[in-house]
Amino acid sequence: MPALDIPLMAEMGEIIKRPSPKAERLWMNNDHKLVILWGIYRKWTMTLTAKKIGASEATVRKYKHKILLAPSLVLGLPIVSAKGPSQYQCRFCGEIRKSRKTVTRHFLHHVFPPEIADNLDLRGVK
Numbered sequence: 571m572p573a574l575d576i577p578l579m580a581e582m583g584e585i586i587k588r589p590s591p592k593a594e595r596l597w598m599n600n601d602h603k604l605v606i607l608w609g610i611y612r613k614w615t616m617t618l619t620a621k622k623i624g625a626s627e628a629t630v631r632k633y634k635h636k637i638l639l640a641p642s643l644v645l646g647l648p649i650v651s652a653k654g655p656s657q658y659q660c661r662f663c664g665e666i667r668k669s670r671k672t673v674t675r676h677f678l679h680h681v682f683p684p685e686i687a688d689n690l691d692l693r694g695v696k
């Protein structure tokens with residue numbers, strides 16, 4: 571399965587294997603947030619997503635709500651890998667585009683409805 575070559579999947583394997591200490595359940599780092607986005611992309615249930623990151627369903631629900639209200643928050647996450655001077659890879663499906671902006675827009679379509687993905691302001695993305 572080609573998806574396994576994507577760096578994010580390798581990282582997620584680590585997260586899934588490593589049980590979160592209780593203190594870590596109170597907050598989320600970028601990896602946890604990416605897994606929540608991955609769950610949206612893969613159409614995981616709230617229960618499964620919560621289990622993968624060792625958080626409560628309420629935490630997952632809260633973060634999903636937060637990014638729907640402020641979708642530009644996801645732009646701060648490592649959603650794109652630079653592979654070369656004009657090679658940017660979507661960290662979810664592995665697709666490569668010539669500009670970071672184009673692949674960012676592509677990525678947004680994995681997690682947001684088209685009306686958000688098509689219209690989010692990407693001026694801050696170089």
Ligand SMILES: [Zn+2]
Pocket residue numbers: 660661662663664665676677680
């Ligand atoms: Zn993609």
